[in-house]
Amino acid sequence: MSVQPEEAVGRYVVTGRVQGVGYRLWCRHQAEALGVHGSVRNRCDGKVEVLARAAPDVLRAFEAKLRQGPLPARVEGVASLPVHDEPSSAGFEIVS
Numbered sequence: 001m002s003v004q005p006e007e008a009v010g011r012y013v014v015t016g017r018v019q020g021v022g023y024r025l026w027c028r029h030q031a032e033a034l035g036v037h038g039s040v041r042n043r044c045d046g047k048v049e050v051l052a053r054a055a056p057d058v059l060r061a062f063e064a065k066l067r068q069g070p071l072p073a074r075v076e077g078v079a080s081l082p083v084h085d086e087p088s089s090a091g092f093e094i095v096s
Helices: 023-034 056-068
Strands: 008-017 037-042 048-054 074-081 092-095
Touching: 008 056, 023 037, 023 048, 023 056, 023 092, 048 056, 074 092
Parallel strands: 037 092
Antiparallel strands: 008 048, 008 074, 037 048
């Protein structure tokens, strides 16, 4: 399924203390609350990668949430990267 004209897609890499602190589960809850579709996964370099699809204003709000993170986390940065894969059009999943 392709991106609808009223939707945007974002790919983000989150750095800092973001693994082992519940970041992915927190991220999924934030996505579900905002109606964002996509996925989140831990990377082997200690970062977290997020692929998301939503209306542009919702995607901006979601990115702001990614910069906050859950209480145990310490987010140092969120980089927006080129999108190579399209996120799922249904739901938000944690990928192993």
